Amino acid sequence: KKHKFWETQPVGQYKDLGNSSLSEGPIEPPTPLSEVKQEPYNLPTQYEWTTCDMGSEETCTEVYNLLKNNYVEDDENMFRFNYSKEFLSWALHPPGYYKSWHIGVRAKSSKKLVAFITGVPARIRVRNEVVKMAEVNFLCVHKKLRSKRLAPVLIKEVTRRVHLENIWQAAYTAGVVLPTPITTCQYWHRSLNPKKLIDVGFSRLGARMTMSRTIKLYKLPDSTASPGFRKMELCDVPAVTRLLRDYLAQFVVAPDFDEDDVEHWLLPTENVVDSYVVESPDSHDITDFCSFYTLPSSILGNQNYSTLKAAYSYYNVSTKTPLLQLMNDVLIVAKRNDYDVFNALDVMQNESFLKELKFGPGDGQLHYYLYNYRLRDALKSSELGLVLL
Numbered sequence: 001k002k003h004k005f006w007e008t009q010p011v012g013q014y015k016d017l018g019n020s021s022l023s024e025g026p027i028e029p030p031t032p033l034s035e036v037k038q039e040p041y042n043l044p045t046q047y048e049w050t051t052c053d054m055g056s057e058e059t060c061t062e063v064y065n066l067l068k069n070n071y072v073e074d075d076e077n078m079f080r081f082n083y084s085k086e087f088l089s090w091a092l093h094p095p096g097y098y099k100s101w102h103i104g105v106r107a108k109s110s111k112k113l114v115a116f117i118t119g120v121p122a123r124i125r126v127r128n129e130v131v132k133m134a135e136v137n138f139l140c141v142h143k144k145l146r147s148k149r150l151a152p153v154l155i156k157e158v159t160r161r162v163h164l165e166n167i168w169q170a171a172y173t174a175g176v177v178l179p180t181p182i183t184t185c186q187y188w189h190r191s192l193n194p195k196k197l198i199d200v201g202f203s204r205l206g207a208r209m210t211m212s213r214t215i216k217l218y219k220l221p222d223s224t225a226s227p228g229f230r231k232m233e234l235c236d237v238p239a240v241t242r243l244l245r246d247y248l249a250q251f252v253v254a255p256d257f258d259e260d261d262v263e264h265w266l267l268p269t270e271n272v273v274d275s276y277v278v279e280s281p282d283s284h285d286i287t288d289f290c291s292f293y294t295l296p297s298s299i300l301g302n303q304n305y306s307t308l309k310a311a312y313s314y315y316n317v318s319t320k321t322p323l324l325q326l327m328n329d330v331l332i333v334a335k336r337n338d339y340d341v342f343n344a345l346d347v348m349q350n351e352s353f354l355k356e357l358k359f360g361p362g363d364g365q366l367h368y369y370l371y372n373y374r375l376r377d378a379l380k381s382s383e384l385g386l387v388l389l
């Protein structure tokens with residue numbers, strides 16, 4: 001039966017969609033902490049739980065290798081996400097993180113890491129309510145242990161450890177449809193290195209198009225157009241926080257970032273996250289902001305290339321510079337830094353620039369979910385102001 005596990009969980013069930021007698025908000029009330037299961041869920045006897053200290057080079061390398069060889073692939077199994085170690089360390093150490101939410105499974109005999117799941121704390125606003133949530137990510141079971149029903153146990157265990165910290169909601173994404181998406185996003189790609197993308201099968205040569213015509217089509221200027229466009233610096237944190245909070249207020253679901261969050265999630269970190277501001281040349285105000293994160297993919301089975309260097313649109317705010325020009329500038333910077341492709345979801349106001357900046361639609365969708373929080377109706381993707389890693 002489909003979703004045997006998810007039908008046992010406090011998540012929006014299909015039968016509830018559009019049922020306006022059901023109120024928006026938590027589906028189940030918090031449990032008294034004394035009633036939360038104190039001990040970990042049972043694993044098959046040959047496996048044991050381990051808490052992964054991502055601050056340890058050795059453990060971080062084990063997690064990196066597990067994901068590099070066993071994490072999400074595209075629908076045609078040509079690419080696999082290859083999150084870097086510095087990315088994983090950044091993603092799992094935001095302000096207020098809990099080490100106990102970095103959960104691994106080892107084989108008792110070999111001590112090999114065979115599964116992983118994580119949570120990080122986040123304050124997420126849903127309409128006018130700011131809710132403490134866990135952002136759950138990096139659910140991975142070794143390819144050799146699939147269909148042993150390990151994923152439900154990993155999900156129940158991270159849920160139990162989140163409950164122990166008195167947090168009762170979560171946010172997560174998946175490429176598959178589960179009960180019940182709060183929104184479904186289309187992803188889009190902007191070619192930066194079309195020759196490589198066609199060589200590795202990520203893109204196809206358009207009909208009646210030659211390679212040289214295609215290279216010319218995606219060519220970008222060498223320098224950015226916005227006066228005052230520069231990398232974000234520590235001293236920009238207060239202004240960027242103000243800009244971002246004002247911008248995100250328009251969306252139904254969005255992070256409730258404070259200055260500490262902005263410093264962690266948006267200050268440039270080499271090979272992990274890049275962010276730029278537009279500082280007005282005369283007033284020196286920060287009027288615009290754009291950012292992307294770096295998530296390479298392994299290219300499976302290509303003689304000439306092993307890695308696809310991909311940028312993923314993160315948070316972008318335009319108040320003076322046209323969004324179209326701001327995003328074109330971020331494409332120029334990504335190209336200058338040798339990215340092969342720039343990816344974006346059709347969330348926030350992204351739809352307003354995708355086609356004009358020559359993004360093409362991807363062949364998949366990304367579904368967003370909330371755990372233990374019901375929305376009366378699914379959102380349009382443009383009502384979503386949350387980008388997960």
Ligand SMILES: COc1cccc(CC(=N)NC(=O)c2cccnc2OC2CCNCC2)c1
Nearest residue numbers: 072073074079080081173175187297343388389
């Ligand atoms: C190009 O290499 C890939 C390797 C694995 C999967 C995919 C397709 C895919 N599933 N893409 C996305 O989920 C995606 C497409 C555009 C923007 N963000 C995305 O996912 C983010 C956010 C969710 N966690 C993964 C990274 C592509």
